[in-house]
Amino acid sequence: MSEAKNNNNSFTLIDNRTNEKIELPVFEASVGPDVIDIRKLYAETDCFTYDPGFTSTGSCESKITFIDGDKGVLLYRGYHIGELADNSDFMETCYLLLYGELPSPEQKRKFETGITYHTMVNEQMSTFFRGFRRDAHPMAIMCGVVGALSAFYHDSLDINDPHHRLVASYRLIAKMPTLAAMAYKYSIGQPFMYPRNDLRYAENFLYMMFGTPCEPYKVDPIIARAMDRILILHADHEQNASTSTVRLAGSSGANPFACISAGIASLWGPAHGGANEAVLNMLEEIGTKDRIPEFIKRAKDKSDPFRLMGFGHRVYKNFDPRAKVMQQSCHEVLDALGVHDEPLLEIAMELERIALEDEYFIEKKLYPNVDFYSGIIFRAIGIPTSMFTVLFAVARTVGWVAQWNEMIEDKSQKIGRPRQLYIGKTQRDFVPLHMRT
Ligand code: SDX
Numbered sequence: 443m444s445e446a447k448n449n450n451n452s453f454t455l456i457d458n459r460t461n462e463k464i465e466l467p468v469f470e471a472s473v474g475p476d477v478i479d480i481r482k483l484y485a486e487t488d489c490f491t492y493d494p495g496f497t498s499t500g501s502c503e504s505k506i507t508f509i510d511g512d513k514g515v516l517l518y519r520g521y522h523i524g525e526l527a528d529n530s531d532f533m534e535t536c537y538l539l540l541y542g543e544l545p546s547p548e549q550k551r552k553f554e555t556g557i558t559y560h561t562m563v564n565e566q567m568s569t570f571f572r573g574f575r576r577d578a579h580p581m582a583i584m585c586g587v588v589g590a591l592s593a594f595y596h597d598s599l600d601i602n603d604p605h606h607r608l609v610a611s612y613r614l615i616a617k618m619p620t621l622a623a624m625a626y627k628y629s630i631g632q633p634f635m636y637p638r639n640d641l642r643y644a645e646n647f648l649y650m651m652f653g654t655p656c657e658p659y660k661v662d663p664i665i666a667r668a669m670d671r672i673l674i675l676h677a678d679h680e681q682n683a684s685t686s687t688v689r690l691a692g693s694s695g696a697n698p699f700a701c702i703s704a705g706i707a708s709l710w711g712p713a714h715g716g717a718n719e720a721v722l723n724m725l726e727e728i729g730t731k732d733r734i735p736e737f738i739k740r741a742k743d744k745s746d747p748f749r750l751m752g753f754g755h756r757v758y759k760n761f762d763p764r765a766k767v768m769q770q771s772c773h774e775v776l777d778a779l780g781v782h783d784e785p786l787l788e789i790a791m792e793l794e795r796i797a798l799e800d801e802y803f804i805e806k807k808l809y810p811n812v813d814f815y816s817g818i819i820f821r822a823i824g825i826p827t828s829m830f831t832v833l834f835a836v837a838r839t840v841g842w843v844a845q846w847n848e849m850i851e852d853k854s855q856k857i858g859r860p861r862q863l864y865i866g867k868t869q870r871d872f873v874p875l876h877m878r879t
Contacts, residue, residue: 446469446470446471446477446503447469447470448467448468448469448470449470451467451468451470451476452465452466452467452468453465453466453468453478454466455483455487457487464482464483464486464487466478466479466480466482466483467479469503473508473510474508474509474510475500477500484861490861490862490863492863495756496681496686497756500681501681501686501689501858502681502689502848502849502852502855503852503854504680504681504845504848505519505542505848506518506519506539506678506680506841506844506845506848507519507539507678507679507680507841508520508680509679509680509757509758511755511757511758511759511760512759512760513760514758514760514761514762514763514809515763516679516762516763516764518535518538518539518677518678519538519539519542519543521538521544522763523674523675523763523764523767524763524766524767526538526674527671527674527675527767530544530674531642531670531674532643532644532670532673532674532677532837533550533553533554533557533642533643534550535673535674535677535840536553536557536615536677536840537549537550537553539677539678539840539841539844540611540840540843540844540847554642554643556612557612557615557616557643558616558637558639558646559616559639560612560613560615560616560617561616561617561619561620561637561639561646562617562620562636562637563591563594563617563620563621563624564594566594567587567590567591567594567621567624568624568634570586570587570590571583571587571624571625571628571634572628574586574628576628576629576631577629578629579828580622580625580626580629580828580829580832581706581709581710581716581828581831581832581835583625583628584621584622584625584703584706584832584835585703585706585707585710586703587621587624587625588614588618588621588699588702588703588706589699589700589703590699591613591614591617591699592697592698592699592700595609595610595613595699597609598610598613598698599697599698599699601692601695601697601698601850602850607698607847607850610697610698610699610843611698611843611844611846611847614698614699614702614839614842614843615839615840615843618835618836618839619637619643619646619647619650619836620637620650622647622651622829622832622833622835622836623635623647623650623651624650625829625832626651626826626829626832627650627651629826629828632654633654633655634650635649635650635651635653635654635655636650637649637650641661642666642670643670643673644666644667644669644670644673645661645663645666647669647836648661648665648666648669648823649661651825652824662778664774664775664778664779665775665778665779665823668771668774668775668819668823669823671767671771672768672771672816672819672820672833672837673836673837674837675764675767675768675812675837676764676812676816676833676834676837676838677837677838677840677841678838678840678841678844678845679838679841680757681845682714682756683708683709683711683713683714684705684706684708684709684714684715684838684842685705685838685841685842685845686708687704687705687707687708688701688702688704688705688842688845688846689845689846689849689858690858691704691705692846692849692850693849693855693856693857693858694857694858695857698843698846701842701846702839702842702843702846705835705838705842706835709831709834709835709838710831712751715813715831715834715835715838716831717751717752717811717813718752718813718816718817718820718830718831718834719817719827719828719830719831720751720752720813721751721752721790721813721814721816721817722786722817722818722820722821722827722830723751723827724737724750724751724752725786725789725790725793725817725818726786728789728793729789730785730789731788731789731792734789734792734793734796735796737750737793738750738793738796738797738800741753741802742800742802750793750797750803750808751813752810752811752813752814752815753797753803753808753809753810753811753814754806754808754809754811755809755811758809758811759807759809760807760809761809761810762809762810762811762812764811764812765809765810765811765812765814765815768812768814768815768816768819769810769814769815771815771819772787772815772818772819772822775819775822775823776818776822779822781822784818784822786818786821787818790814790815790818794810794814816830816834817830820833
């Protein structure tokens with residue numbers, strides 16, 4: 443622990459097998475749960491702790507993001523997500539997550555310029571796309587091409603060099619929209635669009651997604667603002683599965699591009715970032731409001747693997763604060779686009795209403811999460827369903843690199859190597875093939 447306070451607080455553990463007492467120090471959080479330091483437990487008890495899914499385990503100390511699951515609170519470096527979504531922009535939020543403070547006007551200008559001048563990718567990157575089938579899932583492409591960045595940027599691979607880490611962080615934040623747009627263009631057989639240095643981050647991304655070389659393309663400022671806000675909402679989220687994947691990969695000394703590629707792979711899962719795509723597919727499968735009870739019933743049936751996508755969360759046992767902002771943005775974007783009869787939104791709102799009144803969802807504290815409404819906005823903007831999780835990855839890259847940098851700068855960090863409860867066979871003699879029946 444580099445900075446957490448102990449104040450001589452501790453837990454006393456009594457080993458009932460030996461009646462021995464073990465003092466385990468408690469480290470105090472600035473807000474939220476304190477932690478019990480169990481680092482000496484194995485040496486003193488010959489036992490491991492056991493916590494599949496890490497529901498009660500802190501893997502690190504961090505100053506970046508705080509979540510209060512019971513109150514539905516999310517803070518980036520102490521600032522409430524709702525305040526940032528309403529008053530900040532994604533570039534400023536990136537600066538905040540990376541450096542820990544909101545930038546001055548000059549710091550913000552320099553940061554945005556730094557990101558802008560890293561948005562192009564090496565021209566040879568485009569040949570990787572041609573190796574994929576046109577109908578390849580864009581997340582499969584992103585796993586490949588983001589990892590491949592490490593084959594090009596040898597001047598930002600030394601994880602022990604702070605300047606290398608900073609350049610790699612800028613490159614990843616800057617190049618993700620370019621690569622994401624290339625994955626989309628490749629899937630529809632249109633030419634890649636180069637980033638433009640006169641456009642801001644979200645606007646540039648939408649330009650590369652929907653512009654063509656054949657005519658000028660003007661991004662709708664309302665959509666650009668909605669995209670920017672969505673990026674803010676998805677930027678970081680404490681030690682979620684993909685961030686923990688990035689930290690674990692980084693703990694072995696792997697280069698930053700490889701670590702972010704690992705994070706993309708983890709985010710792809712439907713239980714995690716892939717849920718936004720799964721929500722849209724679920725709403726389309728439901729099709730009409732009168733079929734909602736059938737799906738609610740399936741979600742409650744233990745024998746049915748179906749889960750209500752976009753509902754529930756490991757940490758939030760209240761509304762996901764991002765879902766509230768997303769719902770508000772959903773209505774704003776649809777109104778601005780003059781989309782008033784979006785059947786999927788009608789189904790989503792009715793599904794939310796019914797679920798929130800249902801005893802099962804109330805008892806298990808299952809509320810809509812960040813993925814419940816995002817897909818409806820993305821579809822209204824013209825983003826294809828298969829690109830939804832790619833957008834999540836674009837936004838989350840700043841959180842991943844901020845957490846990766848924090849992990850490397852943490853003096854107490856070492857290679858992540860969990861243990862296990864072994865329940866397999868004890869040692870036995872080998873039986874030669876001719877003696878087996
Ligand atoms: C994200 O971690 C993060 O911070 C992630 C994220 C981020 O920003 O990085 O917030 C992004 O991943 C949001 C979550 C998106 N995923 C989904 O919407 C998929 C649907 N949700 C579930 O798969 C589930 O809620 C999880 C995976 C999100 C959380 O699972 P947990 O914490 O492991 O909870 P659990 O599976 O132990 O569920 C507790 C109970 C179970 O019933 P019992 O075994 O106790 O009887 O609630 C039930 C579950 O069956 N349950 C659901 C449900 N989610 C949980 N039942 C029906 N539908 C659901 N969606």
